[in-house]
Amino acid sequence: MALSYKTRRRLSLLILLMGMPAYIALAWWIMSLFARPSLWLEFAIYVILGILWALPLKAIFKGVGQADPDAPRDET
Numbered sequence: 405m406a407l408s409y410k411t412r413r414r415l416s417l418l419i420l421l422m423g424m425p426a427y428i429a430l431a432w433w434i435m436s437l438f439a440r441p442s443l444w445l446e447f448a449i450y451v452i453l454g455i456l457w458a459l460p461l462k463a464i465f466k467g468v469g470q471a472d473p474d475a476p477r478d479e480t
Contacts, residue, residue: 407464409472416468419461427457 407415431453440446458465467473 409467409474412464412466413468415464416461419464424457 431450435446435449441449
């Protein structure tokens with residue numbers, strides 16, 4: 405089932421405002437469970453985690469910044 409443009413915009417806003425801080429806190433908490441790795445390894449882990457959150461949500465974010473394709477066109 406394909407999501408409408410308006411639904412994808414609302415979901416993306418919800419994910420960015422509520423999901424991202426929760427994901428950041430979760431990643432931070434998981435990293436605190438282990439002994440602190442070297443600076444470069446820690447940086448690599450955070451980069452990988454920063455990319456991984458977006459992969460399953462790519463379909464929701466795709467095209468959200470564009471104009472609404474379902475809106476009626478104003479031809480003058």
